[in-house]
Amino acid sequence: MFLYIFVAKIVGFLSEKFKIGSGSTWPGHLILKFDNNFIEKIIKKNPHLKIIFVAGTNGKTTTVSLLSFILKKLGYRVFYNQEGANLVNGIVSAFIKNSDIFGNIKKDYAVFETDEFSFPQILKKITNPQAIIILNLFRDQLDRYGEVNTIGLRWFNAFKDIDKNTLFVVNADDPFLYNESKKLENQKIFFGIDKKLMTKKSLSSDIDFSYCPNCQNILTYKKIAYSHLGDFYCQKCDFKRTQQLEDFSQQKIKYQLYGIYNIYNTNAVLSLIKNIFHKKKGFNLLLKNFQPAFGRQEQIIYKNRKFFILLSKNPSGFNQSIQTIKDILKNKKANFLIILNNRIPDGLDISWIWDVDFQLILKNSKNIYISGDRAYDMGLRFKYEEAKTKIFTDFKQAINEIVKKTKEREKIFVLPTYSAMLELRKFLIGRKLL
Numbered sequence: 001m002f003l004y005i006f007v008a009k010i011v012g013f014l015s016e017k018f019k020i021g022s023g024s025t026w027p028g029h030l031i032l033k034f035d036n037n038f039i040e041k042i043i044k045k046n047p048h049l050k051i052i053f054v055a056g057t058n059g060k061t062t063t064v065s066l067l068s069f070i071l072k073k074l075g076y077r078v079f080y081n082q083e084g085a086n087l088v089n090g091i092v093s094a095f096i097k098n099s100d101i102f103g104n105i106k107k108d109y110a111v112f113e114t115d116e117f118s119f120p121q122i123l124k125k126i127t128n129p130q131a132i133i134i135l136n137l138f139r140d141q142l143d144r145y146g147e148v149n150t151i152g153l154r155w156f157n158a159f160k161d162i163d164k165n166t167l168f169v170v171n172a173d174d175p176f177l178y179n180e181s182k183k184l185e186n187q188k189i190f191f192g193i194d195k196k197l198m199t200k201k202s203l204s205s206d207i208d209f210s211y212c213p214n215c216q217n218i219l220t221y222k223k224i225a226y227s228h229l230g231d232f233y234c235q236k237c238d239f240k241r242t243q244q245l246e247d248f249s250q251q252k253i254k255y256q257l258y259g260i261y262n263i264y265n266t267n268a269v270l271s272l273i274k275n276i277f278h279k280k281k282g283f284n285l286l287l288k289n290f291q292p293a294f295g296r297q298e299q300i301i302y303k304n305r306k307f308f309i310l311l312s313k314n315p316s317g318f319n320q321s322i323q324t325i326k327d328i329l330k331n332k333k334a335n336f337l338i339i340l341n342n343r344i345p346d347g348l349d350i351s352w353i354w355d356v357d358f359q360l361i362l363k364n365s366k367n368i369y370i371s372g373d374r375a376y377d378m379g380l381r382f383k384y385e386e387a388k389t390k391i392f393t394d395f396k397q398a399i400n401e402i403v404k405k406t407k408e409r410e411k412i413f414v415l416p417t418y419s420a421m422l423e424l425r426k427f428l429i430g431r432k433l434l
Contacts, residue, residue: 056135120158141347194249198223206315
């Protein structure tokens with residue numbers, strides 16, 4: 001173990017030194033080439049270390065970042081896969097980065113976000129996490145993951161083999177996740193949002209679960225948050241959203257990030273903090289000064305313009321980014337840059353862009369700039385909205401053009417897919433993230 005960790009640490013150091021990454025994937029990739037049981041060994045060497053997983057399609061990085069922030073405020077020593085490297089090699093890299101060369105970790109908690117497809121594989125190596133937060137399940141990278149039902153069933157099949165003392169913190173506003181988690185023998189905490197925040201009038205085209213998981217009858221919604229999340233019930237059987245859930249609306253929480261989806265993320269974290277650490281008040285103090293994770297409502301100043309980045313990589317996430325921008329701007333207008341890639345981190349399939357409602361952007365746009373590997377596909381999508389756009393195959397040219405059209409200190413809203421977000425940040429701040 002000593003030799004492997006030593007060499008991997010050198011690789012990580014060189015990666016950061018020469019600005020070709022942050023050492024978040026290559027050290028783990030190298031170690032796994034020589035020792036596929038490294039995770040099991042380092043956990044055995046550090047029995048004091050408590051591990052928390054965060055799973056879901058959207059919101060993992062923000063939730064992990066927020067949970068780690070609060071745990072540190074509570075006095076715990078914490079590390080996490082900070083750069084969002086959520087495959088097995090990313091988790092191994094996080095272990096290496098936070099251990100000495102002998103594999104000793106002087107931390108109390110490890111908080112890991114997990115890739116949807118790799119999660120069952122990770123659970124085979126770490127079978128006794130203290131808790132698992134399950135945020136949501138939406139369609140994403142269909143060419144890689146498959147349909148959401150397939151991913152969800154793989155998760156819950158893997159959950160059967162983990163330690164029965166593991167606590168599950170589950171989004172009860174998601175009918176599939178709520179139904180499947182009820183079958184688990186583990187202790188479960190359910191969270192949701194206040195029904196007053198559920199303001200959508202009807203289900204949108206980005207829904208993934210519209211049938212009762214018990215009898216396959218179409219679900220009815222009293223209230224809708226977004227996509228298929230809401231206050232649901234079945235008219236044929238007794239399946240419905242539980243009323244026994246954690247909701248912090250009565251405590252007048254001051255949420256640090258925009259959007260309903262971030263209220264879900266925050267409520268998930270506060271539910272865990274309340275039930276593991278028995279905190280029942282003082283949440284606003286714990287949330288104070290939290291900063292968003294990279295690319296998730298992150299603001300970067302470039303040429304005295306405020307580039308406001310909202311990672312948007314699937315229909316539900318993109319629709320929420322658009323709604324969030326609408327809430328920020330109200331009736332004002334702004335310039336938009338949309339960057340669509342279809343590389344390995346994004347998924348090769350881009351058909352999902354036809355399930356995004358771009359009408360809200362049109363109402364708030366001065367100019368819409370489109371770039372990325374599949375810029376012309378996105379341009380065609382906007383043509384069907386009868387919208388005027390400016391297309392640049394090179395996103396750097398798009399940025400230069402949008403800077404000319406934007407006043408100093410004015411916000412520019414950027415909605416990139418994952419690989420586009422990493423590329424954009426590298427250009428704006430001059431450093432590669434992964």
